[in-house]
Amino acid sequence: NAGVMQNPRHLVRRRGQEARLRCSPMKGHSHVYWYRQLPEEGLKFMVYLQKENIIDESGMPKERFSAEFPKEGPSILRIQQVVRGDSAAYFCASSPDRGPEREQYFGPGTRLTVT
Amino acid sequence: DAKTTQPNSMESNEEEPVHLPCNHSTISGTDYIHWYRQLPSQGPEYVIHGLTSNVNNRMASLAIAEDRKSSTLILHRATLRDAAVYYCILRVGLASGAGSYQLTFGKGTKLSVIP
Numbered sequence: 147n148a149g150v151m152q153n154p155r156h157l158v159r160r161r162g163q164e165a166r167l168r169c170s171p172m173k174g175h176s177h178v179y180w181y182r183q184l185p186e187e188g189l190k191f192m193v194y195l196q197k198e199n200i201i202d203e204s205g206m207p208k209e210r211f212s213a214e215f216p217k218e219g220p221s222i223l224r225i226q227q228v229v230r231g232d233s234a235a236y237f238c239a240s241s242p243d244r245g246p247e248r249e250q251y252f253g254p255g256t257r258l259t260v261t
Numbered sequence: 262d263a264k265t266t267q268p269n270s271m272e273s274n275e276e277e278p279v280h281l282p283c284n285h286s287t288i289s290g291t292d293y294i295h296w297y298r299q300l301p302s303q304g305p306e307y308v309i310h311g312l313t314s315n316v317n318n319r320m321a322s323l324a325i326a327e328d329r330k331s332s333t334l335i336l337h338r339a340t341l342r343d344a345a346v347y348y349c350i351l352r353v354g355l356a357s358g359a360g361s362y363q364l365t366f367g368k369g370t371k372l373s374v375i376p
Contacts, residue, residue: 150304179363189305191363202363237304244362246293246352247312252304 148173150240150253151220158259165225165232167256171240178221179250180213183235194244195221201244228260265349270371273339281334281370283349288329293352296323296334297364298345305348305366308334344374 151170159165171178180192192205195215203213210228215221225232235257239250266284273279285294295310309316309323311332316323322335336343348369 177362181364181366188368189299189364189366191365194362205363239305239364246291246362247310249295249307249310250364251307255304 150238150251152236152238152253152256154256155254156257156259158261159228160261161229162227165228165258167223167225167236167238167258169221169223169238169240169253171221171238172251175240175242175251177241177244178215179239179241180221180223181237181239183237183255185234189237192223225258228258230260233258233260265351265367267347267349267367267370269368270373272373272375273336274375275341276338279336279339279343279372281336281347281349281372282331283333284331285349285351286330288351289353290329291353294323294325294329294332295350295352295364296321297348297350297366298343299348299369300342300345305364308347310352339372339374341374341376344372346371 150172153168157165176197178195181189182192183189193213194202198217210226212224235255237252237255239252241248241250293310293312296308297305298308299305309318309321311323311325324333346369348366350364
């Protein structure tokens with residue numbers, strides 16, 4: 147079984163550009179989570195989505211960031227007008243359901259560099 | 262999620278067992294204990310989880326104290342590939358069957374394996 151896939155693995159954007167990060171969950175998983183890891187910091191939850199629905203976006207910055215998980219296709223994390231502080235590793239995880247006993251499977255991450 | 266406390270770093274010799282401790286004195290009766298690890302430049306990887314009883318899988322063993330206020334992740338024979346940051350995470354389980362879905366990562370324990 148293919149694991150969680152993320153692309154691109156590395157993304158370089160200039161300040162003010164848009165960044166689109168894609169995540170394809172494991173087969174059969176309809177729950178997707180995005181986490182961000184700033185340099186020298188721990189992983190922080192950003193948003194939790196089920197197919198076509200945002201369940202919890204309490205960890206998302208209020209402006210410039212949005213996420214979606216359409217009925218067909220990958221989940222997308224979109225960052226508009228990127229700034230240097232957005233440089234980080236963005237990880238996506240998936241699970242078959244949301245129970246607290248369930249493990250989450252992580253992708254390899256997208257490393258965003260804003261120049 | 263309830264707070265966990267782990268040592269910042271530990272060292273182990275290759276091929277020897279490693280015991281990684283975690284304190285979670287405020288754990289509730291329905292909270293699950295999860296362990297993840299993150300190898301350098303990779304996404305987090307699920308290791309093991311448990312509720313009350315000790316657990317074994319192909320990667321590790323999880324020993325849970327009788328009062329559940331602490332747990333220990335046991336790697337039976339450390340290899341160089343086990344050098345990573347290990348995170349002990351509590352996931353809130355509610356009596357209703359719902360619970361927390363996000364993983365709250367602390368600083369973890371950085372494990373170094375000496376050849």
